[in-house]
Amino acid sequence: MERDEWRKLSLLEAKRLLDSGQVGALELTNACIEAMEASRNLNIFITETPENARLQAQESEKKLKNKEGGVLEGIPLAIKDLYCTKNVRTTAGSKILENFVPPYESTVTQNLLDAGAVFLGKTNLDEFAMGSANITSFFGPVISPIRSTQNPEKSLVPGGSSGGSVAAVAAHIAFAATASDTGGSIRQPASFTGLVGIKPTYGLCSRYGMVAFASSLDQAGPVAKTVRDAALMLSVMASYDEKDSTSLKGNRPDYLKNLNPSAKKLRIGLPKECFENLSDELKVVLESSCQTLRDLGAEFVDISLSMLKYSLPCYYIIAPAEASSNLARYDGVRYGFRAENVGNIADLYAETRRLGFGKEVRRRIFIGTYVLSQGSYEAYYVMAQKVRSKIRQEFEETFQRVDVILTPTATCGAFGVEEGPKMSAVDMYLNDIFTVSANMVGIPGISIPAGTTQDGRPLGIQFLGARFSEQTLFNVSAAFEDATRLKN
Numbered sequence: 218m219e220r221d222e223w224r225k226l227s228l229l230e231a232k233r234l235l236d237s238g239q240v241g242a243l244e245l246t247n248a249c250i251e252a253m254e255a256s257r258n259l260n261i262f263i264t265e266t267p268e269n270a271r272l273q274a275q276e277s278e279k280k281l282k283n284k285e286g287g288v289l290e291g292i293p294l295a296i297k298d299l300y301c302t303k304n305v306r307t308t309a310g311s312k313i314l315e316n317f318v319p320p321y322e323s324t325v326t327q328n329l330l331d332a333g334a335v336f337l338g339k340t341n342l343d344e345f346a347m348g349s350a351n352i353t354s355f356f357g358p359v360i361s362p363i364r365s366t367q368n369p370e371k372s373l374v375p376g377g378s379s380g381g382s383v384a385a386v387a388a389h390i391a392f393a394a395t396a397s398d399t400g401g402s403i404r405q406p407a408s409f410t411g412l413v414g415i416k417p418t419y420g421l422c423s424r425y426g427m428v429a430f431a432s433s434l435d436q437a438g439p440v441a442k443t444v445r446d447a448a449l450m451l452s453v454m455a456s457y458d459e460k461d462s463t464s465l466k467g468n469r470p471d472y473l474k475n476l477n478p479s480a481k482k483l484r485i486g487l488p489k490e491c492f493e494n495l496s497d498e499l500k501v502v503l504e505s506s507c508q509t510l511r512d513l514g515a516e517f518v519d520i521s522l523s524m525l526k527y528s529l530p531c532y533y534i535i536a537p538a539e540a541s542s543n544l545a546r547y548d549g550v551r552y553g554f555r556a557e558n559v560g561n562i563a564d565l566y567a568e569t570r571r572l573g574f575g576k577e578v579r580r581r582i583f584i585g586t587y588v589l590s591q592g593s594y595e596a597y598y599v600m601a602q603k604v605r606s607k608i609r610q611e612f613e614e615t616f617q618r619v620d621v622i623l624t625p626t627a628t629c630g631a632f633g634v635e636e637g638p639k640m641s642a643v644d645m646y647l648n649d650i651f652t653v654s655a656n657m658v659g660i661p662g663i664s665i666p667a668g669t670t671q672d673g674r675p676l677g678i679q680f681l682g683a684r685f686s687e688q689t690l691f692n693v694s695a696a697f698e699d700a701t702r703l704k705n
C-alpha cells in the first residue's frame with residue numbers, strides 16, 4: 218500500500234497496522250501532516266501542531282514496540298478548537314480568544330492523550346460553536362472536501378459548528394476528531410460530510426475544559442469514518458469527572474467490545490412530524506433506509522411527537538440565555554482580546570465585547586440578555602423551561618413503547634458557502650430542527666450516512682435513544698452500516 222493510502226483507512230484498520238508494526242506511528246503521522254499542509258485552502262485548522270504531533274508519535278512508537286500502547290496509540294486525531302489544550306492556543310473560533318493559551322488540558326482531550334492519541338492540531342468552528350455552516354468563525358469559513366458531482370467547482374459548507382473537525386476526517390487528514398453538540402453541531406456536519414457522529418447522553422463526557430456555550434445543552438462527542446471507530450472514540454472520551462458537577466457517576470462501558478451489530482426485533486419509532494414536507498431526495502433515502510432496517514428484522518411503530526415543534530423555539534431562548542451568562546466572563550480584563558484607547562472601565566467592557574465578538578455571537582447575547590431581563594424572564598425563560606419538561610416527558614413516554622426513534626439528521630444536503638450568508642438567521646436555525654430535541658432532553662443521538670442527493674451530496678439519518686442507550690444506537694447503526702456497505 219502507498220504511504221498516502223494509509224490515511225484513507227478507518228481508525229480501526231490503521232490501529233491494526235500500527236499494533237502489528239506494519240506501519241510506524243511517525244510515518245503515519247507524517248502522512249497526515251503532509252495532507253494537513255496540502256489542504257490549507259480548505260481552512261480546516263486554526264492551529265496546526267505538527268511538532269507536538271511528531272513528538273507524540275515518537276513516544277507512541279516506543280510504546281508500540283514494547284507492546285505497552287494504549288487503545289489509540291499512535292492514531293492521529295484532530296481536536297475542535299473549543300477544547301482547552303495545555304500550552305496550545307484555544308480560540309473557540311473567536312477574536313476575543315485569538316491569543317488564548319490555556320494552562321490546562323480538558324478532560325476529554327486528556328483521556329485521548331492517555332490512550333496514546335496524536336494531536337495534529339485544532340480545528341476551525343463557528344464562533345463559540347454558534348452556527349450550522351461554519352461561516353461565523355473569526356478565522357473564516359471552512360470549505361468542505363465534499364463536492365457535488367454536477368457542480369464540482371462550487372464550494373460547499375461542511376455544516377457546523379464542528380465544520381473543521383468533520384472536514385479533517387472527510388479529507389482523510391485525521392482518523393477521527395473531537396466535536397461538540399449543543400443543538401446539532403456533531404450530527405448535522407457529520408450528515409453533510411458522510412461521516413458518523415454521536416452526541417452522547419448529557420453528562421457522559423466531562424465538559425471540564427470545553428469552552429462553554431450553553432451549559433445545560435453542551436456535550437462532547439466524536440466524529441469518525443465508521444460506527445466502530447466512533448464507538449472506540451466515545452469509549453475513550455467518556456468518563457466520570459469530579460471537576461464537572463454535571464458529570465454522571467459510574468463506569469462507562471466499552472462500546473466497541475460490547476458491540477452486537479443487530480436490528481433484530483428492535484422497535485423503531487417513526488415520528489410522523491419528522492416525515493412531513495421532506496424533499497423527494499430525502500424521502501427516497503429514508504424509504505430505502507427503512508427497507509434495509511426491515512430486512513435486518515426491525516419492527517416499525519408509527520408515533521407522534523406533538524411537542525417536537527416547540528423544541529427549536531425553546532432552544533433559541535434557553536441556549537442564548539445560557540450563552541449570555543457564560544460569555545459575560547469575556548470582558549477584556551482577565552484574558553483574551555482587550556480594546557485599546559478607552560477612557561474608563563465601562564467603555565473597556567463595551568468596546569472589548571463590541572470588537573471581540575462577531576455578529577452572530579452578539580445577536581445571541583442580546584437575545585439571551587433580553588429573555589433573562591426582569592419583565593421578560595417569566596414570559597420567555599421560565600416558560601421555555603416548562604415546555605422543556607413537557608418535551609422530556611413526551612420522549613420518556615415514547616421510549617416505553619419503542620427502543621429508538623428514527624429521523625432524518627438534517628432537512629437537506631450541504632449547501633454552498635456563498636449561500637450561507639444570504640440565509641436569514643431563522644433559516645439557518647432551522648438546520649437543527651431534527652437534532653435540538655436530543656440536547657433539550659439530554660438523550661443520545663447518532664447520525665450515520667444513509668445515501669446522497671442526486672448530485673452526490675451525503676445525507677444522514679439519525680437514531681435517538683433513551684438516556685444511556687449509546688450501546689443500542691451503536692448496535693443498530695453498525696448493523697445498518699454493514700448492510701449498506703455490502704449493498705454498495
Ligand code: GLN
Nearest residue numbers: 346347348399400401402
Ligand atoms: N446550530 C445550533 C446553534 O447555532 C447548534 C450549534 C451547536 O450544536 N453547537 O446554536
